[in-house]
Amino acid sequence: MEGNRRWHALAGLLAAALTLGVGQLVAGIVSPSSAPLVVVGDAVVDRVPAWLKDTAIRAFGSHDKTVLLTTIAVVVALLAVLAGVLARRRLALGVGVVGVLGAVGVAAAASRPDATTFSPLPSALGAAAGTYALVVLTRRLTRRPSRGPGDPSPGRGAAGGPPTGPPRRGVLLGSTAAAALVSGGAGQFLVSTRSAEESRARVVLPEPADPAPALPAGLDPADAVASGLTTYATGSADFYRVDTALVVPDVTAERWSLRIHGRVERELTLDFATLLAKPLRERWITLTCVSNEVGGSYVGNARWLGYPLQDLLAEVGVTDGADMLFATSTDGFTLSAPLAEATDGRDAMLVVGMDGRPLPREHGFPVRMVIPGLYGYVSACKWVTDLEVTTFAEKTAYWTDRGWAAKGPVKTASRVDVPRSFAKVRAGRVPVAGVAWAQHRGVSRVEVRVDEGEWDEALVLPSVSADTWCQWVYDWDASEPGTHSIQVRATDGTGTPQTDVVVGPVPDGATGYDSITVTVV
Ligand SMILES: Nc1nc2c(c(=O)[nH]1)N[C@H]1C(S)=C(S)[C@@H](COP(=O)(O)O)O[C@H]1N2
Numbered sequence: 001m002e003g004n005r006r007w008h009a010l011a012g013l014l015a016a017a018l019t020l021g022v023g024q025l026v027a028g029i030v031s032p033s034s035a036p037l038v039v040v041g042d043a044v045v046d047r048v049p050a051w052l053k054d055t056a057i058r059a060f061g062s063h064d065k066t067v068l069l070t071t072i073a074v075v076v077a078l079l080a081v082l083a084g085v086l087a088r089r090r091l092a093l094g095v096g097v098v099g100v101l102g103a104v105g106v107a108a109a110a111s112r113p114d115a116t117t118f119s120p121l122p123s124a125l126g127a128a129a130g131t132y133a134l135v136v137l138t139r140r141l142t143r144r145p146s147r148g149p150g151d152p153s154p155g156r157g158a159a160g161g162p163p164t165g166p167p168r169r170g171v172l173l174g175s176t177a178a179a180a181l182v183s184g185g186a187g188q189f190l191v192s193t194r195s196a197e198e199s200r201a202r203v204v205l206p207e208p209a210d211p212a213p214a215l216p217a218g219l220d221p222a223d224a225v226a227s228g229l230t231t232y233a234t235g236s237a238d239f240y241r242v243d244t245a246l247v248v249p250d251v252t253a254e255r256w257s258l259r260i261h262g263r264v265e266r267e268l269t270l271d272f273a274t275l276l277a278k279p280l281r282e283r284w285i286t287l288t289c290v291s292n293e294v295g296g297s298y299v300g301n302a303r304w305l306g307y308p309l310q311d312l313l314a315e316v317g318v319t320d321g322a323d324m325l326f327a328t329s330t331d332g333f334t335l336s337a338p339l340a341e342a343t344d345g346r347d348a349m350l351v352v353g354m355d356g357r358p359l360p361r362e363h364g365f366p367v368r369m370v371i372p373g374l375y376g377y378v379s380a381c382k383w384v385t386d387l388e389v390t391t392f393a394e395k396t397a398y399w400t401d402r403g404w405a406a407k408g409p410v411k412t413a414s415r416v417d418v419p420r421s422f423a424k425v426r427a428g429r430v431p432v433a434g435v436a437w438a439q440h441r442g443v444s445r446v447e448v449r450v451d452e453g454e455w456d457e458a459l460v461l462p463s464v465s466a467d468t469w470c471q472w473v474y475d476w477d478a479s480e481p482g483t484h485s486i487q488v489r490a491t492d493g494t495g496t497p498q499t500d501v502v503v504g505p506v507p508d509g510a511t512g513y514d515s516i517t518v519t520v521v
C-alpha cells in the first residue's frame with residue numbers, strides 16, 4: 001500500500017538522521033574530527049581522481065566542500081529511504097543497508113591519517129542507534145491495527161498493552177526525530193566548544209622582534225579601488241582558501257607540537273609556547289596557488305608573523321645530502337619544500353600570525369609554513385606538525401603524487417581588475433588597473449596593450465618588497481567606440497618578461513596574458 005510505504009520510507013530517513021545525530025554526539029565527546037558524514041567526505045576527497053578534484057576546485061571554488069557534503073547527504077538519504085522500504089518486507093534487508101552505511105563510516109574513520117582508536121566510535125555507535133530505531137519503527141508500522149473490521153483476531157499489540165494506531169506511530173516517529181535533532185545539536189555544540197576556535201581566542205601573540213616595514217604611501221588609489229582594483233593588503237576574511245580538508249582541522253595550540261627529524265644531527269620537538277618565545281619576524285608576503293588560472297583569484301597578500309625556518313633548521317643541524325623538507329599536517333596532507341629556498345636567507349617561516357592576529361583556523365591555526373616565491377603546494381603547509389629533512393629522491397608528497405611538478409617557483413603573472421571584463425565604458429580617459437606578481441624576484445615593469453597594438457608602460461605602484469605583488473594603473477585614451485581587448489604583461493626583477501605561451505595550471509602553473517574585453521560607447 002502506497003501510503004504505508006511512505007511511512008516506512010520516513011522511518012528509514014529518521015533512522016539515518018538518528019545515526020548521524022548520535023554519531024555527531026559521540027564525535028563531540030570522543031573525537032571531534034570523526035563525525036560520520038565528515039569522515040566519509042574526507043575519504044572521498046582522498047580517493048577521487050586528481051582531474052575530478054581539479055575540476056571541482058575550478059567549478060565550485062571554495063564551495064566544493066559544501067557540494068561534496070550535500071551530495072553525500074543526498075546519497076545517504078536515498079539509501080535511508082531504501083532501507084526503510086526494504087525493512088517493511090524483510091527487516092534484515094533494511095538493517096543490512098544501515099549496517100553497510102555504518103561500516104563505510106567506520107572504515108573511513110579508521111583510514112584517516114590522524115585516526116585514533118576512538119575515531120570509528122561515532123560511526124559505529126551512530127549505526128547501532130540507527131539500527132535500533134529502524135527495528136523499533138518498522139515493527140510498530142507493520143503491526144496490524146487492533147480489531148480491524150476485516151481482522152477479527154486481536155492485534156499483537158493488544159495483548160495486554162494499550163491499543164496501537166496512528167497516534168502512537170506519530171509519537172514514535174516524532175520522538176525519533178527529536179532524538180536525532182537533540183543529539184546532533186548537542187554533538188555540534190560539543191565539537192565547536194572543544195575546538196581550536198576557543199584555543200585561538202586564548203592566544204596572545206608577542207610583539208615581533210623584527211617588525212614588517214611600514215606600507216609605502218601611494219597604495220590603493222581610491223578611485224581605482226572603488227572601481228574594483230584589488231587592495232594591496234588582502235585581509236584574512238577575503239584571503240583565498242585552498243586545501244584538501246573537508247572540515248577545518250581542529251588543532252588547539254595546547255595540543256599542537258612540531259617534530260623535526262630525518263637527516264638532522266639533533267631531533268627536536270617544539271611546542272607552541274616555545275615557538276612563541278622565540279624572536280619572531282613579521283613580513284608582507286604574497287601567497288599564490290599553482291592551480292590559479294590566468295586572471296584567477298587564488299592569490300593574496302598578508303602580513304605573516306613567524307620564526308625563520310632557516311634558524312630552526314640550524315638548531316637541528318641539517319646533515320649532508322638533504323635537499324627537501326617534507327611537511328605533514330594533522331590531517332595527513334603532505335608537501336615537499338625545497339631546502340635550498342627554505343634556507344637561502346629569504347623569509348621562509350614557520351608562521352603563527354596573519355595580519356596581527358593568530359592564524360585563522362582555515363589558514364592553518366595554530367602553525368603553518370610560508371616560503372616566499374614558491375606556490376603554496378610546495379611551501380605553505382597549514383596545520384603543520386611534522387617536518388622531515390629528507391631528499392626529493394626519497395619521498396614524494398600529496399600533489400606531486402598526483403602529477404604536479406616537484407618544484408614550484410611562482411611564475412611571473414599579472415591581472416587586469418579594472419575595468420571589469422565586458423564592461424561598457426564612456427569614450428575618453430578610462431582608468432585601467434590591476435595587480436602583478438613575481439614573488440622573490442619582484443616586478444620591475446608592467447605594460448598594457450590595446451587590441452594587440454604596441455605595449456605601453458603602466459605605472460607600477462610601490463610595494464614593500466619583492467616578495468609581494470604590486471598594483472599597477474594605466475590611463476587609457478579610449479577614443480574609438482566599439483569592442484576592444486586590453487592585455488597586460490609584467491616583467492620580473494631579473495628583466496625577464498612574462499611569457500605569452502598559454503598553458504593551464506597543471507603541472508607547474510598557468511601562463512599567458514590576462515585579457516579583458518570592453519565596449520567603448
Ligand atoms: N594542510 C594543508 N596545507 C596546505 C594545503 C592543504 O591542502 N592542506 N594546500 C596548500 C595549497 S595548494 C595552497 S595554495 C595553500 C593555500 O593557503 P591558504 O588556504 O591559506 O590560502 O595552502 C597549502 N597548504
Ligand SMILES: [Mo]
Binds near residue numbers: 242288291376
Ligand atoms: Mo595551491
